[in-house]
Amino acid sequence: MHRPGTQRSRHEGGVSPLRPWLPIAVCAAIVLALPAGSPRAQEIAEGDLFGCPGSAWPWTGQGFFVNIPAGLAASPAGLVSTGLALALVPADLIESGLSQKNQDEPIPRFAHVGVCAGIYLGKGLAIVAGAPFWVLKQAFWNGPKRLFTRQAPPATAEP
Numbered sequence: 001m002h003r004p005g006t007q008r009s010r011h012e013g014g015v016s017p018l019r020p021w022l023p024i025a026v027c028a029a030i031v032l033a034l035p036a037g038s039p040r041a042q043e044i045a046e047g048d049l050f051g052c053p054g055s056a057w058p059w060t061g062q063g064f065f066v067n068i069p070a071g072l073a074a075s076p077a078g079l080v081s082t083g084l085a086l087a088l089v090p091a092d093l094i095e096s097g098l099s100q101k102n103q104d105e106p107i108p109r110f111a112h113v114g115v116c117a118g119i120y121l122g123k124g125l126a127i128v129a130g131a132p133f134w135v136l137k138q139a140f141w142n143g144p145k146r147l148f149t150r151q152a153p154p155a156t157a158e159p
Contacts, residue, residue: 052116058123059130065141066133073129074122081118085111 059066092108 050115050119051112052119055116055119055123058127059134062130062134062137065137066130069133070126070130074126077118077122077125079118080121081115084114084117086114088114 059070088110089108091110095109
């Protein structure tokens with residue numbers, strides 16, 4: 001409440017404490033973090049998603065008990081990835097207009113940075129969400145399975 005004779009603070013009137021330059025600074029930090037651009041189609045490794053190095057799924061081969069919660073946690077990052085890529089399209093248009101060269105990249109350079117940022121965010125969320133389920137799987141499925149499975153004795157070499 002405002003008493004007569006006192007000064008109101010900036011935040012009482014519904015003014016957001018978020019600075020207007022903050023989204024621009026975040027986008028600039030993302031662009032500067034991965035300035036190398038997108039690789040050519042021939043350079044993309046087999047396990048890399050959209051040419052982002054190290055973007056392979058962290059829970060490959062762990063089964064549905066780990067992969068379903070990890071996938072559900074990682075799915076919102078696709079929206080972030082798409083949003084960042086679309087937000088950086090003007091930078092790609094400016095760069096292509098200034099460079100005047102033929103670009104044969106599958107994904108333009110700055111949009112590629114946005115896509116990779118979203119993929120890395122999703123991978124991090126998948127690791128965090130899948131880890132407790134992986135521990136449970138190790139403790140209650142893989143551990144007992146190893147304890148109660150008979151293994152053949154190692155073969156001895158005869159001279």
